[in-house]
Amino acid sequence: MAYRLEPVTRASIAGAPAVCVDCVFWQSKRGRSVAKDRWAERIEDDWGAWGTLYHGEGDRLVGFVQYGPAGQFPRAFDLPAGPPSSDSVLVTCAYLVDLTAPWVLQSLFLAAIGEARDQGVKAQLISGDALVTNEFWSITGPAGEGVRMTFGPDPRKKPTAAAVVKKFKDKGFDPEGYTLYTYAAIQVWAQAAAKAGTTDAKKVAAAMHAGKWDTVLGPISFDKKGDITTIDYVFYEWKKDGKYAEVAAK
Numbered sequence: 001m002a003y004r005l006e007p008v009t010r011a012s013i014a015g016a017p018a019v020c021v022d023c024v025f026w027q028s029k030r031g032r033s034v035a036k037d038r039w040a041e042r043i044e045d046d047w048g049a050w051g052t053l054y055h056g057e058g059d060r061l062v063g064f065v066q067y068g069p070a071g072q073f074p075r076a077f078d079l080p081a082g083p084p085s086s087d088s089v090l091v092t093c094a095y096l097v098d099l100t101a102p103w104v105l106q107s108l109f110l111a112a113i114g115e116a117r118d119q120g121v122k123a124q125l126i127s128g129d130a131l132v133t134n135e136f137w138s139i140t141g142p143a144g145e146g147v148r149m150t151f152g153p154d155p156r157k158k159p160t161a162a163a164v165v166k167k168f169k170d171k172g173f174d175p176e177g178y179t180l181y182t183y184a185a186i187q188v189w190a191q192a193a194a195k196a197g198t199t200d201a202k203k204v205a206a207a208m209h210a211g212k213w214d215t216v217l218g219p220i221s222f223d224k225k226g227d228i229t230t231i232d233y234v235f236y237e238w239k240k241d242g243k244y245a246e247v248a249a250k
Contacts (some may be wrong), residue, residue: 008050009050026066052111054108060098063098063104064093089123106135110131111139132151132244151236153234156175
């Protein structure tokens with residue numbers, strides 16, 4: 001699908017979702033108001049564009065994100081999680097217009113990260129598993145170097161996944177990110193359905209929780225709450241060669 005990323009400025013904010021155009025929640029302190037246009041003028045003079053519009057097929061608006069230096073968003077200093085550090089960049093609004101395209105939010109966050117790096121922001125960015133994808137580097141380029149994220153140990157390296165990984169790669173596809181987790185989920189469901197002798201959701205779920213299943217990730221079983229019994233997270237870091245690698249534990 002063809003898409004276009006448009007910087008958000010005073011000239012383009014009118015194209016944002018209607019609820020976001022005049023919103024000044026983050027731009028104002030509690031109990032006070034501020035003129036959006038005057039605020040926009042200040043941040044553009046000090047920083048530049050303060051968000052991104054994602055346009056999809058036919059230039060249709062699909063998503064919007066607002067971000068900028070912490071000092072430009074006074075409300076952040078009033079909230080319980082604040083105050084933010086002076087060198088931080090905040091994403092203060094992320095709006096998905098088309099709920100059938102959730103990946104758009106990922107692209108918008110990556111655009112924000114790239115812009116922050118281009119602006120010389122040195123703060124360490126740490127994210128969840130949304131950044132465990134080669135799309136991250138395709139958007140940020142060298143600006144993504146040093147970014148860290150949490151994820152499970154690389155499933156492509158598991159002996160139990162070797163045969164499946166080879167099949168994927170023989171077809172020119174790298175099973176990165178959640179590919180093998182999805183594969184394992186389908187394996188568990190298929191085995192549980194076979195054991196239950198039905199595809200009835202409740203009966204299959206009961207079978208899942210009662211058994212241990214062989215998958216590309218190794219044996220998987222569930223506790224009483226339905227969570228997997230083996231939880232193992234590690235940190236990864238994007239390197240200058242455009243690849244991410246596990247950070248050695250200290």
